[in-house]
Amino acid sequence: MKSMEHPRFTISPFLVFVLILTMQFGPEYIAMSNKPIQLAGTDTWISVILCGISFHIVIWMMYRILNRNETDLIHIHQQFFGKWAGAGLNFIFIVYFLLTASYQIRLFIEIIQVWLFPDLETWPLALALLLLVYYIVAGGFRVIVGICMFSLLRNLTLITLIFTADYFHFNNLSPIMDHSLNDIIRASKEFTFPYLGVETLFFCYTFIRTPKKSQKWAHLANFVMILYCLMGIFISLLLFKSEQLSNEIWAQLTKYKFVHFPFIERFEFIGAVSQILWVIPIICFCLWASSRMFKFLFNVKQLTVLPILLILVFTAVCLIPGRSLVEAVQIMLSKIGFYIIYAYIPFLFIVDIVRVKVRRTV
Amino acid sequence: MNRLFLLLLVICFLLTGCVKQQVLDKITIPIVCAYDEAPNDQIELTIAAPKFQAGKPDSVSTILYSKVGYTSRNILQLMNMRLNRPINPGKFSVALFEKNLAAKGLADELDVTLREAQSSRTKYMAVVDGKTKEMLQANFSSNEEKGMFLFNLLDTNVRSGLVPRQNLHDFEYSFLGKGMDPFLPLLKLQKDQVVISGLALFKDDKYVRSLNEKQMRVMKLLLQNVKHGTLEAKLDNGSYIAVVNVGSKVNYRVGKDTKSPKVTIYLILNGEILESMGVHSPKQEQQRTKDRFEKDLTTTGMDLIQLFKKEGIDPLGLGDFVRSKTRNWNEEEWKKEYQTLNVRLNVKVNLLETGIRK
Numbered sequence: 001m002k003s004m005e006h007p008r009f010t011i012s013p014f015l016v017f018v019l020i021l022t023m024q025f026g027p028e029y030i031a032m033s034n035k036p037i038q039l040a041g042t043d044t045w046i047s048v049i050l051c052g053i054s055f056h057i058v059i060w061m062m063y064r065i066l067n068r069n070e071t072d073l074i075h076i077h078q079q080f081f082g083k084w085a086g087a088g089l090n091f092i093f094i095v096y097f098l099l100t101a102s103y104q105i106r107l108f109i110e111i112i113q114v115w116l117f118p119d120l121e122t123w124p125l126a127l128a129l130l131l132l133v134y135y136i137v138a139g140g141f142r143v144i145v146g147i148c149m150f151s152l153l154r155n156l157t158l159i160t161l162i163f164t165a166d167y168f169h170f171n172n173l174s175p176i177m178d179h180s181l182n183d184i185i186r187a188s189k190e191f192t193f194p195y196l197g198v199e200t201l202f203f204c205y206t207f208i209r210t211p212k213k214s215q216k217w218a219h220l221a222n223f224v225m226i227l228y229c230l231m232g233i234f235i236s237l238l239l240f241k242s243e244q245l246s247n248e249i250w251a252q253l254t255k256y257k258f259v260h261f262p263f264i265e266r267f268e269f270i271g272a273v274s275q276i277l278w279v280i281p282i283i284c285f286c287l288w289a290s291s292r293m294f295k296f297l298f299n300v301k302q303l304t305v306l307p308i309l310l311i312l313v314f315t316a317v318c319l320i321p322g323r324s325l326v327e328a329v330q331i332m333l334s335k336i337g338f339y340i341i342y343a344y345i346p347f348l349f350i351v352d353i354v355r356v357k358v359r360r361t362v
Numbered sequence: 363m364n365r366l367f368l369l370l371l372v373i374c375f376l377l378t379g380c381v382k383q384q385v386l387d388k389i390t391i392p393i394v395c396a397y398d399e400a401p402n403d404q405i406e407l408t409i410a411a412p413k414f415q416a417g418k419p420d421s422v423s424t425i426l427y428s429k430v431g432y433t434s435r436n437i438l439q440l441m442n443m444r445l446n447r448p449i450n451p452g453k454f455s456v457a458l459f460e461k462n463l464a465a466k467g468l469a470d471e472l473d474v475t476l477r478e479a480q481s482s483r484t485k486y487m488a489v490v491d492g493k494t495k496e497m498l499q500a501n502f503s504s505n506e507e508k509g510m511f512l513f514n515l516l517d518t519n520v521r522s523g524l525v526p527r528q529n530l531h532d533f534e535y536s537f538l539g540k541g542m543d544p545f546l547p548l549l550k551l552q553k554d555q556v557v558i559s560g561l562a563l564f565k566d567d568k569y570v571r572s573l574n575e576k577q578m579r580v581m582k583l584l585l586q587n588v589k590h591g592t593l594e595a596k597l598d599n600g601s602y603i604a605v606v607n608v609g610s611k612v613n614y615r616v617g618k619d620t621k622s623p624k625v626t627i628y629l630i631l632n633g634e635i636l637e638s639m640g641v642h643s644p645k646q647e648q649q650r651t652k653d654r655f656e657k658d659l660t661t662t663g664m665d666l667i668q669l670f671k672k673e674g675i676d677p678l679g680l681g682d683f684v685r686s687k688t689r690n691w692n693e694e695e696w697k698k699e700y701q702t703l704n705v706r707l708n709v710k711v712n713l714l715e716t717g718i719r720k
Contacts, residue, residue: 115479117381128374135367167531171686178689243538247476257483258531266452266482 004070005206011145013214019204020221022148023197023285025228027107027278028330030252032194032229033236034245040187041242042172043179044233047188052226054188055195058341059222061349062198063215066205068352073202074296080351087297094290094297096336098309101286102316103329105129108279109317110326115253115272126317129283130310136284137291137306141207144284154277157256158228160267161235164258168238192341193334194229197282198222199341203289249323287313389450393509396458396494397471400430405463405471407437408495409449410508422507428495434474452480456512457487457530458494458549464562464569472534472567483531486516489562489569491550502556512556516547519558522590524575526561526582537567540693541681545581548572565675573666580662583629584678587611592636595654603651605633605713614680616687624699625680626706629659634715648713655711663707671701680705 004010011019036044069076073093078086109125136147201218208214236251239258248254256271264270287309294305320326390411398406408428415421427444431437435451442448457475459468475481490497503511519525525547528536536544543564550559561573561581573581582588587610594604610631617624633655638647670676674697681700685691 119382124377124380128371128377131367131371131374135364135371138364138367169535171683174686175689241535241539243540244534247538254483260484268479 009141010207010209011142013208013210014217015145016208016214017217017221018148019145020218021224022151022281023200024195024225026197026282027275028194029232030250033233033251036187036190037242037245040179040183043177043184044187045230047184048191048229048233051188051191051195055198055222056219058345059198059218061345062201065348065352067212072205074293090293090297094293097286097290098313099333101283102313103333104279104283106317106320106326108275111272111275116269123318126314130314133283133287134310137288138303144288147284148281151277151281154274157271157274160259161255164239164255167258172237192338196337200285388447390445390447391450391453393453394456394512395454396498397463398460398494399463404430404432406430407434408498410498412507424508426498455485456509458490460494461489461491461569464489467567469567484529486529487533488547488549491548497551500551500554502554524579524582524591525558526585539682541685541696542679543675543677545677563675563677570673577666580659580666583610584612584663595658597654604637606636608632608634614683616684624704626708629709631711633711633713635713652711652713656709659709660707667705
């Protein structure tokens with residue numbers, strides 16, 4: 001079954017690199033170093049690499065499934081599990097994406113509230129952001145990829161971290177392998193949340209012009225993501241003691257506190273606000289993907305269902321009051337994401353192989 | 363439809379005035395805050411609020427406000443009742459602590475400043491010998507704002523002087539880090555002038571004792587690679603000689619076997635003779651001068667290390683260093699071992715130049 005989109009809506013394979021990288025490199029990274037460093041200490045960088053390699057394997061599995069069926073996950077579900085079970089699975093993914101979008105918006109608003117404007121209400125900023133998201137998503141998939149491209153500007157804020165070098169303590173990196181393998185693996189489990197985002201491939205597959213050629217770009221994106229994570233972890237290790245990190249909520253934003261310019265005394269405020277570049281592309285993609293699934297589930301137009309989803313996300317965002325609930329949502333999402341990556345995708349992979357084998361014998 | 367949404371989006375920009383505004387002319391931005399001890403576990407907070415005069419941009423005076431209370435944020439709030447412009451705590455760059463308060467522990471004050479998003483992580487901290495309020499009342503800076511004066515005093519002395527760097531982040535780092543203890547510069551008021559008189563050493567977050575200026579000098583050499591500062595020594599014939607440090611390197615090594623010293627500190631100092639009073643041809647004297655400097659530095663350094671061991675404090679971070687070289691390092695065991703730790707100091711002085719005269 002061929003279900004590729006019209007070439008007018010497709011993107012070139014190399015843009016998969018930009019798309020996957022922006023989806024993976026979400027705002028979760030600002031808090032990623034706290035927990036794993038408590039577990040694995042000086043050896044946390046090994047966990048980063050281990051987790052990254054496991055994601056390479058997952059990407060490879062995803063491409064095997066997608067290339068064999070040549071369609072996206074929405075249709076694969078219906079082919080594999082029938083109409084009703086497939087619809088149910090699609091619905092789970094809709095909930096997952098909507099929850100991710102709500103979490104990302106709430107996290108960004110929380111950062112703004114804590115760092116800049118403590119008296120800011122949640123709803124006005126959520127409203128403004130969601131209007132922006134509507135405007136982008138209504139433009140279609142290619143516009144979302146364009147926003148992903150635009151968001152690469154964030155690397156400018158990461159470059160400034162070079163100014164923290166004055167405070168590096170290099171003996172925080174040794175001794176190497178001081179922790180048990182068990183600790184290292186538990187720490188790498190913590191890293192699945194920052195690495196999440198490759199599951200988006202399942203939904204944009206049909207929008208890639210020559211999808212089979214795009215696999216190397218997806219792997220490259222994951223590789224660059226490993227480098228970003230390593231950079232974050234190394235700077236955390238060099239700057240802080242693990243006892244300090246256990247007190248921080250957003251270690252990455254605290255790092256910006258060391259950056260001073262003659263024209264900007266406090267770079268951390270720019271660092272906090274620049275999180276919008278991490279957040280917006282992900283929210284856009286989540287809403288695009290979930291509205292697209294709705295389109296196939298209920299035979300409605302994508303643009304009619306989009307405002308309804310936005311209102312849902314808006315209410316969800318307003319219902320999350322503060323830190324404790326944001327954290328609860330985060331834990332829940334990281335659990336769902338963990339099972340999607342390490343349980344559901346391998347499961348699909350096996351089902352796919354079995355289907356092919358069965359068809360051959362018949 | 364799309365246009366309508368774009369319009370709505372543009373309208374959102376009109377909402378920008380809806381949060382609390384802070385106009386620079388309508389707030390007070392103090393730079394220095396000082397903590398004193400007060401009865402019943404209270405603290406007395408003193409801030410020096412800069413006062414600008416209209417029409418005279420270069421004349422700044424400071425007005426002191428102080429108040430006693432339990433929490434520093436509440437004190438600031440109460441101070442606002444005496445001010446026509448409310449205080450904004452974002453620019454505090456120097457925090458002064460009275461010696462007696464520091465002896466009780468600084469962990470609470472540390473938590474306040476580290477919790478606040480607005481506060482700087484690289485602000486300087488210092489311990490004051492005497493009441494901080496009295497120090498701020500003194501007229502020590504003629505035409506500069508007092509907070510700015512203190513900030514520049516500490517900043518220049520850390521960057522190109524004898525004071526080892528220890529700001530808020532470094533303090534927390536060595537306070538929370540295992541196998542290391544923090545220290546802070548010690549300020550003193552001498553005849554209406556603020557002087558950095560030495561270092562205040564801490565055990566965890568509690569002040570224990572102080573070092574004088576000579577010990578501080580050696581301490582800085584042992585802590586980091588330095589490229590500035592002078593050293594002075596008395597030669598055997600009674601004349602003095604001064605050497606400027608053009609680059610010193612410090613290296614820590616951990617001995618593997620039990621016979622050799624556990625930690626060896628190698629200090630290599632490249633100097634340039636600056637003053638050779640009474641020594642007419644320093645070139646021939648060089649070997650003796652070198653020996654004298656090496657001996658001086660070694661004795662002062664070893665005395666320092668003995669002192670640290672006696673007090674049970676570790677401002678050099680020897681414990682942290684040994685941790686980075688041994689597997690399964692344990693803080694409790696280290697503390698027992700530290701009392702009898704065998705540390706050797708190995709100093710080598712190279713005199714490279716003698717200025718532009720022979």
